[in-house]
Amino acid sequence: MDGRGGHASGRSRRDVVRFYLIDHRTATGKAIDVGLLLLNLAFIGIVVVETYPLSAGHRDLLWLLEVAIAVVFLVEYALRLYGARDRIGEVTNPYTVVDLLSILPTFAVLAIPGLPTSAAGLGVLRLLRVVRVLRFFRFTRDEEFFFGTVSVETLRVMKLLLTVGAIFFVSAGLFYDFEHGVNPAVETFGDAFYYTVVALTTVGFGDITPATQAGRWVTVAAILAGIVLIPWQASKIVREWTHRDKRNVTCPDCGLEYHDADASHCKACGHVIYQEHDSRE
Numbered sequence: 687m688d689g690r691g692g693h694a695s696g697r698s699r700r701d702v703v704r705f706y707l708i709d710h711r712t713a714t715g716k717a718i719d720v721g722l723l724l725l726n727l728a729f730i731g732i733v734v735v736e737t738y739p740l741s742a743g744h745r746d747l748l749w750l751l752e753v754a755i756a757v758v759f760l761v762e763y764a765l766r767l768y769g770a771r772d773r774i775g776e777v778t779n780p781y782t783v784v785d786l787l788s789i790l791p792t793f794a795v796l797a798i799p800g801l802p803t804s805a806a807g808l809g810v811l812r813l814l815r816v817v818r819v820l821r822f823f824r825f826t827r828d829e830e831f832f833f834g835t836v837s838v839e840t841l842r843v844m845k846l847l848l849t850v851g852a853i854f855f856v857s858a859g860l861f862y863d864f865e866h867g868v869n870p871a872v873e874t875f876g877d878a879f880y881y882t883v884v885a886l887t888t889v890g891f892g893d894i895t896p897a898t899q900a901g902r903w904v905t906v907a908a909i910l911a912g913i914v915l916i917p918w919q920a921s922k923i924v925r926e927w928t929h930r931d932k933r934n935v936t937c938p939d940c941g942l943e944y945h946d947a948d949a950s951h952c953k954a955c956g957h958v959i960y961q962e963h964d965s966r967e
Contacts, residue, residue, distance in 0.1 A: 700768060700769045701769070702769075703765050703768055703769035704769030704770065704771070705769075706718060707762075707765060707766055707769060710830040710831055710832050711830070715832070716832040719825070719831070719832040720832055722762065723825065725755050725758060725759070726818065726821050726822065728751065728755060729752070729755050729756075729759075729788070729818050729821075730818050730819055730855075732748050732751065732752050732755075733815050733816065733818065733859065733875070734875045734876075735748060736748060737862060737866070737874045737875040737876075738874050738875075738876075752792055753792060753796065756789040756792040756793060759785060759788065759789050760789055760793070762785070763782070763785050763786060763789070766782060766785075767782075781821075781823065781824045781827075784817055784820045784821055784823075784824075785821060785824075787814050787817045788814070788815075788817050788818040788820075788821055790814055791814050791815050815859065816855065816856045816859030816860060816863075817856070819851070819852050819855045819856060820852060820856075822848055822852070823845075823848060823852075826841060826844055826845050826848060828841075829841050846916070846920055849915050849916060850912075850916060853886070853908060853911050853912055853915065853916075854879065854882050854883060854886065855879070856908075857882045857886070857904060857905075857907075857908035857911075858875060858878040858879040858881070858882040859875070859878070860904045861878045861881060861882060861896075861901055861904045861905070861908075862874075862875050862877075862878035864898050864900040864901045864904060865878065865896065865897055865898060865901045866878075868897050868898055869894075869896070869897035869898070869901070871893070871894045871895075872894065877894065880894070881894040882908060885905055885908070885909070886908055886909060886912050935959055937952040937955065937959055938959070940952060940955040
């Protein structure tokens, strides 16, 4: 869809909404991307800052900011459903599910009288707040960003770093929620994050240890997630590097993809393949 020159004639309102929510090139699309990115940073920052000693006035201010950001994300969620070609598919899209879960605790506090705003709810509601960091994965769906286009290798490196950061943040958030008030060594999110980094990197200083059964299971789950997800993302980078000098040519006989730049036959079945090759190279 060509929307770089403004609203094309004959385009429906839903098309316009859908376009600007995925656009990275027009001024409006870039502004939306940057705005959502900054708001998500603030949304996550609130989760961290609230774990530190604050005055009642500062906590009230943070709560108002959280509500305001949650309202913006609720509007974004509604617009994505409105503009989607397949609304059922959009509702079940993992990115959209994360969007909804990230704002659910805030609106639960507003909907249920007496639920403490300083803790943004109890139990599962509190735990859901750490899901907000997963919203960043929406920004890595493709190689286009508001600052330009990156290579596939760079995108995969970004996803790897984001995966590592998400594992650390989510694990630290869950560990804090289970250990705070029970474990005297875990007073702030920073304490929980420090423990998570030390535990997942197998350094294990031993100055902070889980005091609850849930805290132990969070540690186990974080280590297993790191073992599975980080090598999986890293393998994609290695695979891209190993295929950097190959051409994306498919053998018509066996279907093998990616061949050497100067290959004239398929290395799997020997079938003749045709690809452009500069004789000056």
